[in-house]
Amino acid sequence: MPARIPEAFAWPRALRPLRVLLPLLVLLLALALTAAFWRFESQREQTQVNQAFDRNLQELSQRFEQQLNAQRQVLQGLQGFLAAYPQADEAALRLYAQTLPPHAGQADMHDLLVAWARPGQDELALLLRLHPGPGAPIRAGSELAKVSPSLLTKLPQLPLLLAQARDGGRLSLSGRLDLSELQVGVAEGYLQALPVFKGAVRPSNEALRREQLLAWVLAPIDPTAMFAGLYQHLPEGLSLALYTEQHLQARSTYFRSTALNSDGEFIEAGEGLQTARKLRIPEGANWTLVMQAGPDFAPAHGAGFASQVPWLGGVLSVMLALLVWLMLTSRERAQHLAERMTVVLRETEQRWAFALEGAGDGVWEWQVGSGQLNCSLRWKAIMGISADQAEPSMSQLRELIHPQDLERVQGDFQHCLDGLTSSLASEYRVKGPGGQWLWVLSRGMVVQRDADGLALTMVGTLSDIHQRRQTEEQMRYLALHDPLTDLANRAHFDERFRFALANARRYQERLGLILLDLDRFKPINDQFGHAVGDQLLQTVARRIKAAVRETDTVGRIGGDEFVVLLTGPMSNETAQLVVEKIFNQVSLPMELSGARLEVTCSLGLAMYPQDGQDELSLAKSADDAMYRNKREGRKLLDEAQRSRPFTGL
Incomplete structure (x- = not known):
């Protein structure tokens, strides 16, 4: 049974509750600090996002109003020209079109109409149009063309707009109109009308304005095209909508960059900011620009860390409390662990001792x-x-x-x-x-x-x-030797052959290869049986080994085929003497199972390097020599080989 913890390692009984209370206190304090930091970071990020949102809304609304002001300046320029020169004819207007200021193209105006009023009547006397071409804004050098006054009669709202501009003496804006009949490059949009009075001075009352009216300057507005240009510069995560009334409803929506719900409001893609801003435009219209921030806007402006603070702080708080608990209980846990390890070690030693002795x-x-x-x-x-x-x-x-x-x-x-x-x-x-x-x-x-x-x-x-x-060792020996004759098998002989040939090349020595094939072995094997045939092979193997040196290698590579590898110092004559000795030993009569048997053999000798430079060429030379001997009546050696002079190394 393990020993109890010594008093030096144990907590006093009165202080033992602190092992739990202190970690809990640290955990609560760390969680409180996490909550305070989360509130601070959330407020900071919200303030930063609000400032970025307000800045983008102000910049976009100012850019939109600047475009409207640029159009107003073009209209006022033509108004001043006609008021200063009431007798201006078509040629004078054409000259004016040729000398438009460079900034006129910034207004993104595609057409500019001039309509003269008949004295005392509400009908139009003449209509001229500055039209540079499809999709192109008015600029210096724009062309002037005549247009039939009857073209404007297709717009029933036009008289009311002209009367409003004349009686008010200022720039007026129509409601939404179908402008496709005017062929001004805008399918749906608005018309601006600016009256031109005699003397270039706005009359003080309505009667004088009707009496001194010279003409109107008209220009179409395409808010979709204007907004498309603004939307290209819209920061990531923002959506825009343009309403033509103060009430933000679906029927008053003119342009939007995202989908609306059934009430004409933005579809919420999460919590975001939405602000409406009334635009400063000509009298007669109430345009409202609405901008909403989506879920991607806040991360693009440095927000997002506050959402990670709670779980990061929670994890760190738990880890800190756990660390405090580990520090307070480390000595007791170390003592318990040491006691358990001691017991386990002793048991392990005993088990190992029994296991080793048993094995x-x-x-x-x-x-x-x-x-x-x-x-x-x-x-x-x-x-x-x-x-x-x-x-x-x-x-x-x-x-x-x-x-x-x-x-x-x-x-x-x-x-x-x-x-x-x-x-x-x-x-x-x-x-x-x-x-x-x-x-x-x-x-x-x-x-x-x-x-x-x-x-x-x-x-x-x-x-x-x-x-x-x-x-x-026995398995290794069996893997390298023929089980019947105890000679080297083909694999072992090939290995010795390659090794001996490598040494002969390195030290420039001679090497001899002898192939031996028994003659008339098959008839003996068939007549006397396999047992006698095996004894004959064993006897031949012993005689071949007795005829060569211990440094030479003898192997059996087939049923009745043997091979001898001659290594060490030798000459052609020495090798031929070994061949003759093997032939004579194998040809001696032998007594096997009561039968007297005689067997001859055919041999072939090949010498390195004159008969071949590698294993294949030497084996082929020895095999050819052996079969020549067999064909010539099993003579000992080929006469051509015997008479071949030795050329040396």
Whole structure:
């Protein structure tokens, strides 16, 4: 059972509630500060957005009014010209059109109409039009054309507009009209009418105005085109609408940049700002400009952080309270954790000890500084040491390791001690109780170092792997040798052939390749059976090995096909003597299962470098020589090969 927490690590009983109350107090204080900062940031962002909204509304309304004022100035200019020169005819007006000021084009006016009044009548005597062309504004050089006065009679609201302008003596604006009949480039819009009086002075009363009226100057207005120009400069997130009445209703909507609901109001896309501003325009109309801020307007002007303050502040508050609680309870939790780790460690040590002993592994501990070695009974059994015998010293342990493995094992241990490897895993041979060499596997790691990083203690296990290594060696041998004759198989022979050829090239040595094929082996195998045939092959293999040196390689590459690789110092004559020796040994009679058998063979010899420079060319040369011998009655060697002079390396 774990020990209780010492009093030095425990809180006094009277102060223990503070472990909970202090974190809660910190949490509440942090949340209060978050709420205060959120209110401050929300007010700041709202003020910033309101200022940006008001600034954009003022700029747009001023730009719209400036366009209307520019049109008014063009009308007043023509009014002053006609008042100063009442006798001006068509030629004079044409000259005036040619000399319009450069700023006239800023008014975005597409047509300018001049209508003379008949004295004492409300009918129009003559109508002239300044019309530069489709879609083009009036500018210097605009053309002057005559228009039939009857064209204006198609507008029933026109007399009322002319009378209003004449009697008021000022610029008047009509209601919404269908201007398609006037062919002025505007399908629907408004007409401006400015009276022209004699003497260039506005009469003081209505009677004098009717008496001194000379003409009217008319100009159409297309608010859609004007607003389209304004909308191009509209900041992101803003929407516009133009109403032709003071009441903002759907029937009075002339232009809008977003959809309206059934009541003629903006469709709300979230909380936003909406402001109406009455425009200063000529008498007779009440135009209202409405601008609304959508959800994208506030983020474009620095807003949006206030909405993130609550959850960011909440997360930070909880983390701060948790940190305070961790700090207040750290010592107690550390003591509890240490006690639990101690219990778990002891249980783990016991389980590992049982598991290792049950698995047949020995356990060892090495005190590096003193050289003391502590080991289990199983470790002693593997090392061939009796149970009642004391642990060996390091010098005695080195004597138990195979001399060929000692240097490698010492290097593996030293690398682990120096920290070059995190753990030790080394296989080596030790002397068994009967003097035989047994394979073992030692694993371990450094578990304690001093302040300088030097190893102090190393622990590990020792496993008996002798049976496994024997199995591996046997499997490796079977993979490289023919199971019937114990000669090298094709894969092993090819590997030795490539290695020997590489050495011959490097050191400029000769190399011989002999191919051997038994003659009349199949009839013997068929007559006496496969058992006798296998004995014959084994006998031939032993005779070939006895005829060559230990440094040469003999292999079986087929049923009755053998191959010999001659390496080391030799000449062509020496190689031919080996061939003759093999031929003579194989041709000797043999007693197999009570039967006396004789077999001959065909051989082919190829020498590096004169008969080939690589494996394929040498094998082909030897194969060709062997079949020449077989065709010529199984002679020992090809006469052409025997008489070929040696050219040297």
